[in-house]
Amino acid sequence: MRFLSLALAVGLASTAPVARAAEWEALPPSGGRIVVHVLKKGFFSGFAHDHHFEVTEWEASADIPDEDLATTSVQVVLSASTLHDRQPRLSESDRRKVDAQASGPDVLDAEHHPQVEFRSRRLELEPGGTPEHVRGTLHGALVLRGQSAPTDVAIEAERGGEVWRVRGTARVKQTTFGIKPFSGFGGTVGVKDELEIEIALTLRRGERGAPRTGRTEPSRQQSGGAPTR
Numbered sequence: 001m002r003f004l005s006l007a008l009a010v011g012l013a014s015t016a017p018v019a020r021a022a023e024w025e026a027l028p029p030s031g032g033r034i035v036v037h038v039l040k041k042g043f044f045s046g047f048a049h050d051h052h053f054e055v056t057e058w059e060a061s062a063d064i065p066d067e068d069l070a071t072t073s074v075q076v077v078l079s080a081s082t083l084h085d086r087q088p089r090l091s092e093s094d095r096r097k098v099d100a101q102a103s104g105p106d107v108l109d110a111e112h113h114p115q116v117e118f119r120s121r122r123l124e125l126e127p128g129g130t131p132e133h134v135r136g137t138l139h140g141a142l143v144l145r146g147q148s149a150p151t152d153v154a155i156e157a158e159r160g161g162e163v164w165r166v167r168g169t170a171r172v173k174q175t176t177f178g179i180k181p182f183s184g185f186g187g188t189v190g191v192k193d194e195l196e197i198e199i200a201l202t203l204r205r206g207e208r209g210a211p212r213t214g215r216t217e218p219s220r221q222q223s224g225g226a227p228t229r
Contacts, residue, residue, distance in 0.1 A: 024164060024203040025062040032166075032201035034058055036083065039192045050087065051191075053102065057082040060201055074120035074138060082108035107179060110143055117143045118151060132159045138168070144177045153199070168199040 026032055038051040057079035064072045081103040085095050103110040120140035129135060135156045142151040155168040173193045174181050181193045 018204045023206040024064065025206040026203045027149060028056065028058060030202065031204075032199070034078070035086075035198045037198065039196075039197040047065065051098065052086045053083040054086050055079075060203070061206065062198070062203065070122055071212075072120065072123040074118075074123075074140065076118040078116040080108040080114055080116050083108070101220055113145050118153075122128045133157070145179070147177050149176045153197075155199075162205050163199075164203040166199065166201040166203060168201075170197045170199070171195065172197065 006098045034055040036053040036055070038053065055078050058076065060074070060076045062072060083099065083102050085098045085102075087095075087098075090098065102108060105111070108116070118140055120138050122139050123136055124139060125134055125136040133156075136154075138153040138155055140151055140153070141148050149172075151170060151172060153168045153170040155166055157164050159165075159167040172195050174195065175193055181191050
């Protein structure tokens with residue numbers, strides 16, 4: 001199956017009453033995980049596999065103005081060659097093949113586009129939240145294979161001391177980025193166009209998270225890549 005890989009991301013908010021920007025960072029492996037779910041379809045899909053790709057190289061960061069959480073700035077950068085299928089029913093040889101297809105020219109094309117990047121534009125908070133427990137939607141843009149498209153991430157987050165624990169989901173269509181979802185045997189087996197991205201992050205205050213008057217660009221890192229069968 002042929003798949004597409006993505007990646008995406010999340011950021012949350014500081015609650016201190018002081019007017020300042022705080023940078024929060026998440027790094028693998030202790031910083032959480034990002035998984036891309038690629039689901040099968042077709043009349044003979046029972047003979048195929050769903051795929052669950054974990055991104056192993058990535059970085060997420062957020063600048064959070066305490067006086068206006070809606071202007072929170074979030075950036076996630078993934079390495080397009082580091083998506084690895086965790087489907088337990090695959091043999092090791094099949095797993096290596098699927099991983100190579102994910103980063104190959106028909107999917108992520110990691111050789112020419114080594115990074116996948118998400119940048120937020122605004123954070124839309126749901127009513128009824130508290131300073132320690134928020135829900136909302138992160139609106140932003142995903143850049144994949146050199147193409148940019150609007151992308152939303154639904155998030156829920158809880159704060160405990162100097163740590164935000166964030167869970168989120170996003171849905172992205174492969175065709176939006178010029179990737180043709182695999183379909184074989186006259187369409188009787190293949191993968192769905194829409195992918196689901198599951199995020200679980202632990203954001204900690206970074207070295208530049210001390211009180212300051214200006215804003216800095218979020219730090220960057222990598223992650224990405226996914227297979228196809």
